Amino acid sequence: MAMNLRLTDSESEALRAKAEQEGRSMQEVARTAIAQYVSERPQRLLHAIHRVRTEDAELLERLSK
Template sequence: MAMTLRLSDGETEALRNYAEESGRSMQDVAREAIRDYIGERTKRRAEILARIVGEDTELLDLLSK
């Protein structure tokens, strides 16, 4: 799926510099950053939900009735 990503001049420059330093395309760097961000957010959400379920088991049980 094609998409347009609008970046500020500073963001574009930072992305360009990083891509050049790592020998990769700007697109590859941006796609990896998105995958990493989503993966980290998903992991954090799962950890938080597991903690809530563990700490509030009784409350969640009452709410489910």
């Protein structure tokens, strides 16, 4: 599937610099970043839920009553 991605000038420059640094295309760097984000999202979500449960346990307990 083809897709257009609109980046700000600073985002585009950062992507260009990263691609040049790694000797890869901007498309390859962007696709790798997207794949990494998508595959790690469930783990980040579980970590965030655990953190809220731990840090806000007292508040959550009071709200449940």
